[in-house]
Amino acid sequence: MTLGLEASGLTMQIDGTTLLDSVALAVPSGSVTALIGPNGAGKSTLIRVLAGVTRPTAGTVAWNGVDLAAVPRRDRARTAALVEQDARAELPMTVESVVGLGRVPYRAMFAAESADELSVVRAALAEVGITSFARRQFDSLSGGERQRVHLARALAQQPKLLLLDEPTNHLDVHAQLDTLELVRRLATRDGVTVLAALHDLNLAAAYADDIVVLAAGCVVASGTPDQVLTPELLREVYRVEATVLEHPVTGRPLIAYSPAAGGAARDDGR
Amino acid sequence: MRRSGLRLVPPAVWATLLCVLLLLTVTVAITIGPADITAGDVWASVLHHLGVGESPLTPLRDGIVWELRMPRVLTAGAVGAGLAIAGAVMQALTRNALADPYLLGLSSGASLGAVAVLLLGVSVLLPVAAFAGALLALMLTLIIARASGIGLAPSRTVLAGVAVSALGSALTSFVVFWTATGDSYREILSWLLGSLAGADWPAVAISVGALAVVGGPLVLAGRSLDGFAFGDTAAAALGIHVDRTRWILLVATALLTGAMVSVSGSIGFVGLVLPHAVRLVVGSRHRVLLPLSALVGAIFLIWCDTLARTLFDPRELPVGIITAVVGAPLFVLLLVRKPLS
Numbered sequence: 001m002t003l004g005l006e007a008s009g010l011t012m013q014i015d016g017t018t019l020l021d022s023v024a025l026a027v028p029s030g031s032v033t034a035l036i037g038p039n040g041a042g043k044s045t046l047i048r049v050l051a052g053v054t055r056p057t058a059g060t061v062a063w064n065g066v067d068l069a070a071v072p073r074r075d076r077a078r079t080a081a082l083v084e085q086d087a088r089a090e091l092p093m094t095v096e097s098v099v100g101l102g103r104v105p106y107r108a109m110f111a112a113e114s115a116d117e118l119s120v121v122r123a124a125l126a127e128v129g130i131t132s133f134a135r136r137q138f139d140s141l142s143g144g145e146r147q148r149v150h151l152a153r154a155l156a157q158q159p160k161l162l163l164l165d166e167p168t169n170h171l172d173v174h175a176q177l178d179t180l181e182l183v184r185r186l187a188t189r190d191g192v193t194v195l196a197a198l199h200d201l202n203l204a205a206a207y208a209d210d211i212v213v214l215a216a217g218c219v220v221a222s223g224t225p226d227q228v229l230t231p232e233l234l235r236e237v238y239r240v241e242a243t244v245l246e247h248p249v250t251g252r253p254l255i256a257y258s259p260a261a262g263g264a265a266r267d268d269g270r
Numbered sequence: 271m272r273r274s275g276l277r278l279v280p281p282a283v284w285a286t287l288l289c290v291l292l293l294l295t296v297t298v299a300i301t302i303g304p305a306d307i308t309a310g311d312v313w314a315s316v317l318h319h320l321g322v323g324e325s326p327l328t329p330l331r332d333g334i335v336w337e338l339r340m341p342r343v344l345t346a347g348a349v350g351a352g353l354a355i356a357g358a359v360m361q362a363l364t365r366n367a368l369a370d371p372y373l374l375g376l377s378s379g380a381s382l383g384a385v386a387v388l389l390l391g392v393s394v395l396l397p398v399a400a401f402a403g404a405l406l407a408l409m410l411t412l413i414i415a416r417a418s419g420i421g422l423a424p425s426r427t428v429l430a431g432v433a434v435s436a437l438g439s440a441l442t443s444f445v446v447f448w449t450a451t452g453d454s455y456r457e458i459l460s461w462l463l464g465s466l467a468g469a470d471w472p473a474v475a476i477s478v479g480a481l482a483v484v485g486g487p488l489v490l491a492g493r494s495l496d497g498f499a500f501g502d503t504a505a506a507a508l509g510i511h512v513d514r515t516r517w518i519l520l521v522a523t524a525l526l527t528g529a530m531v532s533v534s535g536s537i538g539f540v541g542l543v544l545p546h547a548v549r550l551v552v553g554s555r556h557r558v559l560l561p562l563s564a565l566v567g568a569i570f571l572i573w574c575d576t577l578a579r580t581l582f583d584p585r586e587l588p589v590g591i592i593t594a595v596v597g598a599p600l601f602v603l604l605l606v607r608k609p610l611s
Contacts, residue, residue, distance in 0.1 A: 053503050073509040075509075076509060077508050090367060101499065
């Protein structure tokens, strides 16, 4: 069964501005899809719509063939977990209690704390490799550490679908690779379906099974990294000149950007 | 570090400790005052009124325990607990460390509602009017805070609250000034700075009733409050019906505040400072934070009120003066310790 996530005709308009325009995409079950596109393309909006947090003006999101809008909120939160960009708390919280939030969809409103809650939280902390700072204050962590805490929180939701908005933002190279290795592992080992908005095209090329390119609210290309990451597409969507090489180790596409010396890209930017 | 040491104490132990402390507080607070009453007398009187045994006290002294001090102490406890819960809930819902019923104008709105009804002479409606006033003030604060931008910026919410609060206080003062005969200033002060001097058994019924009917479910709903920690999107992604939950809980907070203000006037700093202090020790899981804040709030306000009525005996201080004198430095300490925004 490879249905996974399927969206069609997703349109989002706010105050007359079209943020998403008939977006259709499919993420097969157990695969990793990277969502790429320039700033303001609508990646975050699309991810929020897919997570069921924002209602689209039109269109449907289906998980394994079931319309997600028809699924009760709590059930949806047990299916899909969302990691936002740089989410901060205003009140002091420990890492452990942030990760514990992942169990909110599993709690009855007035029920007492269940025993397995702690074990799920511990497992999530261990999976992400942050067991050692379980009792630290969330606010005292670096950006990369906070991102991992959020990832652990998402894992505590035991999701089948993981939606990540720029999970590698603000991370150093090691932490970026680490995060995406983990995501890859979740997909391959546990069959979690992943859609991640990424800025770094080389990371997308290295870790994603498929890439969806969003520009001005429209899907302009989708397919495997080999199919999608072409010099023509990069020129058209990002206004950059680039050569697409082959990664010497992985054999995947590797993008080398050309300096825009007197080129069209720079003039266009003005 | 001492703080992390305190954090290792399980919440159940804190709860037990605080319950014992509350019981002691109630007993001791009743013995304090001009008439010479012992803790034994207090309990004998309580048992007598519950139908067990004879009171060892003269009717006059028994009256002091049962008709004056007991309702006053119980009201103080319920009001303290209610305000602490209201503050903690508002802080979580608005993601604003400075949110509390007093600072965001609910208390002064409730006072205005209460004195307006007193003016009309229908004191039966006092709690209802106070609730309406609190709700109106809350709406006004949130509308003003939202008007000039996206979402609820903490600083703007507080500034809007200050404006609403000032207006509510001014109108309350004006209504009392216009209608009161004789000692209007004392009455103005008791609404603006809070006073439990008039607490009788009906006041106990209102405050303890509100605490049980509104405060209880709020405490139990603590788990959904947790989900608001990282904002509305994160809460929605955790399966919380954000708008509905927020409105239900905010209206409940206004209800709780209204009931408390109708018996005590507006008392500051209880809802603001105590939840922060408790959070430092037990963390921010609301299922733990709310009940412990309630216990600490009850104990705190009973002692503040005991000071208020004995410090300059026979003259009484408005209890809000005491809560501010104790609460303001505590608040400064919290501000300095950890930047709140």
